[in-house]
Amino acid sequence: NAGVTQTPKFRILKIGQSMTLQCTQDMNHNYMYWYRQDPGMGLKLIYYSVGAGITDKGEVPNGYNVSRSTTEDFPLRLELAAPSQTSVYFCATGGGGLAGGLGTDTQYFGPGTRLTVL
Amino acid sequence: GNSVTQMEGPVTLSEEAFLTINCTYTATGYPSLFWYVQYPGEGLQLLLKATKADDKGSNKGFEATYRKETTSFHLEKGSVQVSDSAVYFCALGTGTASKLTFGTGTRLQVTL
Numbered sequence: 573n574a575g576v577t578q579t580p581k582f583r584i585l586k587i588g589q590s591m592t593l594q595c596t597q598d599m600n601h602n603y604m605y606w607y608r609q610d611p612g613m614g615l616k617l618i619y620y621s622v623g624a625g626i627t628d629k630g631e632v633p634n635g636y637n638v639s640r641s642t643t644e645d646f647p648l649r650l651e652l653a654a655p656s657q658t659s660v661y662f663c664a665t666g667g668g669g670l671a672g673g674l675g676t677d678t679q680y681f682g683p684g685t686r687l688t689v690l
Numbered sequence: 691g692n693s694v695t696q697m698e699g700p701v702t703l704s705e706e707a708f709l710t711i712n713c714t715y716t717a718t719g720y721p722s723l724f725w726y727v728q729y730p731g732e733g734l735q736l737l738l739k740a741t742k743a744d745d746k747g748s749n750k751g752f753e754a755t756y757r758k759e760t761t762s763f764h765l766e767k768g769s770v771q772v773s774d775s776a777v778y779f780c781a782l783g784t785g786t787a788s789k790l791t792f793g794t795g796t797r798l799q800v801t802l
Contacts, residue, residue, distance in 0.1 A: 576733075603787060614694070614779060614792030615734075622787055630789065662733055666788055676722045676741045677788035681733035 574598055576682035578663050584688045585653040593648040593685050595663030603666040604646040605630075605679065606638065608659040615662060621646055653689045661685045692717045696780045696793035703770050703800050711765040711796045713754075713780035721782040723747075723756050723763040724790070728777045737765075737778070770800045 579594045597604065602623050607615040607630075617630030621640040635657060637649040650657060664679040697712040715723065722741040726734040738747030743758035752767045763780060780793040 605789075612794065614781075614794045615790070616792075617789055620787055620789065628787075664734075676739075676783065678724075678736050678739065679734075679788070679790060681726075681735065683731075683733045 576663055576665055576680055578682040578685050582686045589653050590651050593661055595646045596644050597665045599665055601665035601667050605664040606648045607662045610659050655689050658689045692791040694780050694782055694791055694793035696796055699797040701798050705772055705800055705802055706769045709767040709770045711778055713763045715761050715782050717782055721784045724781045725754055725765050726779045772800045775800045
């Protein structure tokens with residue numbers, strides 16, 4: 573099993589360009605998440621999804637869009653890239669099981685995409 | 691809102707030294723608490739977790755105890771190795787979607 577895969581690994585964009593960061597999982601997990609990690613900072617949640625067709629905003633959603641048409645894929649779209657979006661982006665999944673109670677789910681992270689906007 | 695505060699790094703230790711990385715949190719309700727580790731060039735992976743007060747999470751010689759009275763979840767290891775060099779993130783999880791709130795991370799460098 574590949575787990576959580578992300579493409580591309582690296583990308584440089586010019587201001588105003590658009591791109592899609594891909595995330596695919598083969599863990600059959602319901603929950604998927606997008607985070608960004610700025611230098612010296614913790615991860616911030618951008619968007620998340622609790623299942624195909626259902627998405628919701630996280631802490632820092634401005635400038636991004638997502639869709640979830642299948643269980644496996646959760647792409648993140650940047651429409652008009654800005655320098656403030658220079659960051660490392662991580663996709664994560666979780667089984668969403670509530671057997672242990674609310675908030676107990678372990679998340680599994682992809683290797684990340686390093687994006688630079690110039 | 692929820693927040694996590696952890697000690698700033700970098701922390702530099704000699705091999706076999708004792709490690710403590712402090713973590714405190716603010717949350718409504720009853721969060722779960724996690725330590726994730728990020729090795730160079732990789733994504734985060736779960737190190738250990740605790741889901742209720744007084745629980746102790748442990749893995750690979752690392753331990754942390756969920757202390758509700760002090761709102762803390764400090765990470766400890768009795769004897770670190772060079773291979774433990776990484777960035778360690780404390781996090782809390784809440785809600786049905788298990789959304790995570792992360793601390794800023796602590797870089798650990800272990801030298802021979």
